[in-house]
Amino acid sequence: MKLGKVALVWLAAALHGSAVAGALLGVDYGQQFGKAVVVSPAAPLEIVLTPDSKRKDENGVCVREVMGRIERTYGSAASAAAARQPESALLHTKELLGRQAGEDLEVWRRGHPGVKVSGTGRGSVGFEVAGQEVSVEEVVAMGLQQYVRRAEGLMQENHSSDRVSQLALAVPEYFTVEQRNALLDAAALVPVGQTYLVSEGLSVAVDFALKRAFDTGRAYYYLVYDAGASSAKATLVSIEQPADEPLKIELIGFGHTEAVSGARFTQAIADIIEERFLEAQPALQASQLEASPRSRSKVLQAAERAKLILSVNTEAPVSIESLFKDIDFKMLLHRDEVEKRMQPALDSVCVPIEDALAGQFGSAQVSLDQLDAVILTGGSSRVPSVQDRLAQCVGAATISKSVNADEACVNGVAVRGAQLSRTFRTRPLDVVDRSLYSYSVKVAGQEAPIELFPVGSVYPATKTALLPISQDEFTGALQLELYEGGRLFKKLEVRQTKDKFTKEICPMGVTYNATFDLNANRVPAPVKVEALCWGNPEVAEGEQDTAAAVPQKLKSAKLEVKETYTYLGPLINKALTEAKLRMSKWDRAEEEELKKQNVLNQLESFIYSTREWLETPEVSEKGASDYVERLAESVSTNLEWLDYDSSDASIDDIHSRLDEITSLRGLLGRYLSRYDEVLDLPRFELLHKNMSEAVSAFKEYKHTVLAQADELKDDFDSIGLNVTREYKKLKVPKNLHYHSASGESALAALNNTLREVETILTPDAFDKIDREQLVELLLEAEDHLERLGNLQKLRERAHAYRLRELNSLYTRKLRAAKRKEEKSKEAASSSASTLEDEEKATSTQQSADASTSSAGTSTPDIDHDEL
Known part of the structure; x- marks a missing residue:
């Protein structure tokens, strides 16, 4: 199913075709739901539907052991399985990426009862399911793999052989290094050629901007408010259309809170349902209900359904069959009851907006009054109480109602991914993304860090810093520490080059430079650490003042750097290989x-x-x-x-x-x-005749083959070849290969049936056979005739092939003999011509000699008068 007419209009301006074959898949892999859009020559920005033909699917996988094998189901099927087998349903795991198993995961555990969380060998979150240990990266990879397969299936339906070779994944702006690495690891397990992480808020802004026209020379300010399943985020952006320059979309502020989320609304409703149920069942203890993962899963699913109903109605009926053991439960839930329970969270609705406005990047500070619109996305933005609070914060008139809250992000991430990949020619866009965190480096043992990329830095970017350490202090190894937002996340061990630089070689000392990169995925990494050797400054002849002379750089050396993550590192090659093998096996x-x-x-x-x-x-x-x-x-x-x-x-x-x-x-x-066919004695006499002729023809064909080959005997004798031997040497293609054993078997079977037919060819014998037997004998005979006939056709085709090859061989040999003969004649002619030329040369030489001799004889001068 393609995008709507409006989307296709701006698409024509945004995407101008592909430079190479291949496809890019943009995925909005949210905490609860996911959407995907594929960009390829066969599917220009087309939404990837679920197996149920829906535009979004629940993120997660159900892993079960069935009959000794692993069985996986995805999306809504996995969610439905949670009520029956909650321990097997690994849903909504995105927020666990980049976190250690030892962290406080109580909020996630409450929303996913029965799931056994364990730690992997490197300390990240893993799950024990179906007798297997599965990492959170693998769970996310399985979900991404489903989007890739559906996209490739869509392209096949469009008669394209394109495969997904690139992924663009929407990522929250606040994701840390560890979380981004974990998401990249999950993509590596799919696997695809290249993965781009695109900020969620900017993705919405890109989609919004490409569908509208903007006056030249004026900056527009928009606030993207994304109320999702795990948090509420506010992204402040500016959009400007300069004269004769690309449309500019810039991130200028960000704020978020986890106090407001779809998961918290669902949990609040679930708590109310459990309380009402326990009130109705006084003999039942709360601990008994808590100890039943299946009961709690049923409650959570009922709460999710009630939340959707309450988004449009003030009341929602709740009905759960066999909530606990065989006890059914029904109740009526009121919206105001939920809002009262969520009052503390609702008080935080405006916090992301306040933080985005207060912590703006750069010197230009945008006020609330300067906002052109507030763009709502995310499922929780439909909650009436959230909308009411937002209206109080920014004013109801400021809130835009014209944005597709479900698909704005995935459309934008696909377009931004296509731009980053450079595989597709896109409409020129100047997208400026900024870092929410600062990144700094510090020499271990020193107090002051060196800021590499301050908060609000545009990335990708590269920075080189002079390390505050002398040559005397650097003995053996140097320890560097990298910080993200003041949090240590990586240590670098830099080893000195052995006897590379000494004071004699570098009289003016040695300095150390470290170069770092903040790449397009906002993952910082060291590029190189090098030592610079400085010598005495050069002073020009006649100059006396050396104070202003600059030391001379004699040489430099790149130093060995070993990286160690202090909290949680990405998957190493061995772990990646093991995970890929496990997924491939499944x-x-x-x-x-x-x-x-x-x-x-x-x-x-x-x-x-x-x-x-x-x-x-x-x-x-x-x-x-x-x-x-x-x-x-x-x-x-x-x-x-x-x-x-x-x-x-x-x-x-x-x-x-x-x-x-x-x-x-x-x-x-x-x-x-054959029921209505006449089966009389003449019919079987004719059948007997046909069978006899088929047997004879099959047997006689061998002589026919030899006779036809023998017709070429004289021709082959003339070129010195034995035609029979050459015929037998020829090999036919596999599709023409005839097995003599098959022929003998078919011939024997037909002969047996022929003898059976012979036994009934008298009137007395024929009258004793009932119709069923006659039909069976007729069908048997026809089967054997068809089989032998097919083998005969195969023999004839093989024979025709051999005859063609024999003729071709004869023609080649004949041409070769003629060429040889012509070369012999040319050689003889050349030899005769050479001899004639030699004779002529000898004769000419003799004549010349005679002439020379005559000219040498003295003759008297004769005067004219004497004549």
Whole structure:
């Protein structure tokens, strides 16, 4: 399903085609729900639908062990499984990325009862499920993989062979280094060629800006308020259209709070439902309800449904079947009751806006009155009490109602990803993203850090800093510390080059520079640490003042740097490989199971259709009793097998059963097709004649082959080759290969049937055979005739191929002989010409000698008068 007309209008301006084949997938992988848009020549900015043809899906996977194998379901199917098997439903895990298992995860645990959280070997969050330990990165990777597969399926429907080679993922602006690394690790497990992390707020701003026109020379200010499942965020942006320059979209402020979130609203409603249920069941203890993950999952699902209803109604009916054991529960929930429970959180609705305005980047400070509009996104922005509080903060008139809250982010992240990838030619955009945190480096043991990238720095960027350490202090190894927002996240061990620089080599000393990069994904990393050797300054001849002379840099050396994350590092290569192998193993098992299920479905469908066919009057009244009984028995046997024994069957076993029923039904069908045919003695006499001729022709063909090959004997003798030997040496293609054993088998089978037919070719013998036997004998004979006929056609094609090859061989040899003969003649002619030239040369030389001799004889001078 394509985007609406308005979106396609701005798309035509935004995307101008692809430079190379391939696709980029933009994914808004939110805490609860996800959306994806694919950008490719075959699908220009097209939404990727779920298996249920919905535009968004729940993020998560259900991992279960079924019949000794791992079974995974995704999206809404995984969410539905949470009520039955809550321990297997790994939902809404994005907020656990980049966090340690030892952290306080109580809020997440309450929303996902029964899930066993464990720590991985590196300390990150993992889960024990179906006898396996799965990391949070793997869970997210499985979800991303589903989006990739659906996108590639969509492109195949559009008759394209493009594959997703790049990912653009929406990421909250406040995500730390560890969280960004974890998300990049998850993408690496999919895997795709390149991953871009795009700020959520800026993504919405890009989508908003591309759908509107702006006056030249004026800055517009917008505040994107995203009330999502895990937090509420406010992104302050400016949009400006300079004259003759690209449209500029700039991040100028940000604020967020976790006090307001969709998950907290759901949990508040769940608490109310549990309280009401316990009031209605005085004998039941709260601890008993808390100890039942299935009961709590049912309550949470009912709370989620009630939350959606309360977004548009003031009351919501709640009905839970078998909430605890066999106890059903019903109640009526009022919106004001929920709002009262959420009062402390609602007081924080405006906090992100206040923080975004108070902590603006740069010198230009935008006030609330200068905002052109507030853009609402996120599911919780539909909650009436949230909208009321926002209206009190910014004014109801300022809130924009024309933005698609669900898809603004995913559209923007796809366009921004296409721009960053440079694979697609996009409308020129000047998108300025800024860092929410400062990044600094400090020499271990020193107090003052060196600020590399202050808060509000535009990235990507590179910075080189002079380390405050002398050559005497640097002995062996130097310890550097990297900080994000004042929080230590990485240590660097820098090792001195052995005997590289000494005081004799560097009389003016050694300094140390460290270069750092803040890349497009806002992940800082050291580029290099180098030592600079300084020598005495050069003083020009005649100059006396050396005080102002600058020391001379003699050489530099790059130093070895070892990085160690102090909190939580990215997956190492070994862990990535192990996770990829585990996911690949599950993928292969699921593919095999899917193939098996497809074949089982074919078998089941064919069995039921065959059973219905057997009950039709045509079959029951006209069908041969033997054929009908055999087919009916096969149908009954296989139906029972499907019910009780098919779970452990192999695909080959299923195919074998399908082939058996297909053969029996085909046999009965052929019998019915001959039901009205006249089967008398002349018909079988003709059949006997046809069979006899087929046998004779098949046997005689060998002589025909030799005779046709022998016709080329004289030609091959003339070029010195044996035609029979060359014929046998020729190899035919596989599709023309004839096995003599197959021919002998087919011939023997036809001969056997021929003898059976011969036994009934008298009137007395023929009258003793009933019609069913006659039909069976006729079908058997026709089958053998067809088989032998096909083999005969194969022999003829193979023979024709060999004849063509023989003719080709003869032609090549003949041409080669002619070329050889012509070369011999040319050589003889050249030799004769050379001899003639030599004789002429000798004669010419003799004449010249004679002339020279005559000229040398003295003759008297004759005067003119004497003549």
